Amino acid sequence: MILYDAHHVAPAYAVRLLAGFLGLPLELQGMDVYPGHDDRSDEFLALNPLGTLPVLVDGDTVFTDWQEILAHLALAHGPDWYPATDPALVGWLGIARDLAASAGAARLMQTFCVPGDLAEAKAQAERLLDEVERRMWFAERAGHGWLLAGTHPTIADIAAFVSIAPCEDGGLSLRDRPALRRWCDRVRFHPGFVPMSGVFPPMANT
Amino acid sequence: MTMVPGNWYAVAAEHDVPAGHIYRTALGGNDQAIRELAIWRASDGAVQVWEDRCPHRGVRFSLGEVVGDELRCQYHAWRFAKGGACTFIPAQPDMKVPGSIHAKAWPVAVSAGLIWTGVDPVGEPPVLGEGAAIRAVPVARPLAEVETALAQADLPGLALTLQPLGDTETIVRGLVANGDCAAADRALAALRRQLECVA
Numbered sequence: 001m002i003l004y005d006a007h008h009v010a011p012a013y014a015v016r017l018l019a020g021f022l023g024l025p026l027e028l029q030g031m032d033v034y035p036g037h038d039d040r041s042d043e044f045l046a047l048n049p050l051g052t053l054p055v056l057v058d059g060d061t062v063f064t065d066w067q068e069i070l071a072h073l074a075l076a077h078g079p080d081w082y083p084a085t086d087p088a089l090v091g092w093l094g095i096a097r098d099l100a101a102s103a104g105a106a107r108l109m110q111t112f113c114v115p116g117d118l119a120e121a122k123a124q125a126e127r128l129l130d131e132v133e134r135r136m137w138f139a140e141r142a143g144h145g146w147l148l149a150g151t152h153p154t155i156a157d158i159a160a161f162v163s164i165a166p167c168e169d170g171g172l173s174l175r176d177r178p179a180l181r182r183w184c185d186r187v188r189f190h191p192g193f194v195p196m197s198g199v200f201p202p203m204a205n206t
Numbered sequence: 207m208t209m210v211p212g213n214w215y216a217v218a219a220e221h222d223v224p225a226g227h228i229y230r231t232a233l234g235g236n237d238q239a240i241r242e243l244a245i246w247r248a249s250d251g252a253v254q255v256w257e258d259r260c261p262h263r264g265v266r267f268s269l270g271e272v273v274g275d276e277l278r279c280q281y282h283a284w285r286f287a288k289g290g291a292c293t294f295i296p297a298q299p300d301m302k303v304p305g306s307i308h309a310k311a312w313p314v315a316v317s318a319g320l321i322w323t324g325v326d327p328v329g330e331p332p333v334l335g336e337g338a339a340i341r342a343v344p345v346a347r348p349l350a351e352v353e354t355a356l357a358q359a360d361l362p363g364l365a366l367t368l369q370p371l372g373d374t375e376t377i378v379r380g381l382v383a384n385g386d387c388a389a390a391d392r393a394l395a396a397l398r399r400q401l402e403c404v405a
């Protein structure tokens with residue numbers, strides 16, 4: 001499997017993170033987004049006309065949507081990560097997409113000088129972070145540790161984590177969002193975790 | 207007045223600090239500078255409230271990790287024990303760490319399921335009675351305004367206390383007598399909307 005990847009792109013990190021948790025080997029095709037603009041090359045646009053990262057090539061199939069890639073890998077290699085009978089999965093993946101478009105976008109503007117309306121992105125992200133914090137707090141009280149009820153993390157946790165964990169790079173804060181900080185710890189300590197710049201790995205337990 | 211030396215302030219609930227986790231908040235305002243706080247538990251369960259700054263190079267302790275009975279800083283892995291003393295510096299493994307290297311530890315009291323601290327707090331924390339610790343609700347208004355609104359609001363069964371964060375933000379904490387945290391949360395969310403809309 002070939003992953004067209006850029007280290008700092010959160011949706012690409014989501015795929016690497018799931019592959020880490022599942023122990024799947026990925027052949028990484030690193031893309032020079034800036035200053036190289038590899039994602040606007042004719043060759044890449046032939047693969048993915050939208051020009052977005054990541055892209056996964058698995059055999060003859062090309063996947064160009066990051067959440068579809070997560071679903072594909074989970075269905076094929078770790079069905080526990082894809083609880084298809086729980087409608088909440090759809091809701092949470094939607095929230096994760098909204099988080100990417102707000103908290104994720106704010107991070108790209110603030111840390112990578114991508115143009116955009118930072119104030120609007122942050123305002124939308126604040127609303128979403130407050131709501132995810134509220135839900136996670138009540139989930140914890142009910143004995144759950146993950147976004148979906150149950151004992152196993154899902155692709156929804158991964159999809160949300162990649163926008164929430166590095167959100168301070170977008171001028172947002174996890175201080176006084178304690179349930180989100182605890183949930184981030186649970187993801188970080190899950191076996192197979194891989195880091196990204198701005199997201200610390202657990203240190204070796206020595 | 208926002209933060210007053212001598213007072214106790216609730217800055218976390220006990221359930222906010224499970225073993226192995228470093229909780230992050232802040233306290234301050236008025237003439238008191240904002241103090242960033244890192245809160246964790248030693249393995250005997252004793253709650254530690256520290257300034258969220260490593261004395262080595264000033265990195266936030268809340269980025270670090272609890273390892274066994276110590277907090278380990280994320281950057282250079284200096285380790286600090288309960289009470290705040292630095293116990294180990296990896297770059298100088300054979301050196302006995304000078305006693306002067308110390309995390310700034312704040313006074314701590316645990317009562318009614320809440321964790322309290324303050325600047326030279328006097329006596330015991332206020333008594334809130336019995337009940338379940340509610341979800342803390344941050345409000346982007348100064349403490350005095352939140353205090354006034356709470357005094358006028360009809361919130362039966364709630365015993366509340368306020369944590370000032372600077373001059374523009376206040377966290378509402380407390381207990382709900384009947385244990386209905388969801389109802390308490392809805393009531394405080396409404397109060398928050400009302401306060402934050404008044405520009």
Ligand code: FES
Nearest residue numbers: 260262263279282
């Ligand atoms: S900054 Fe904490 S060990 Fe260096």
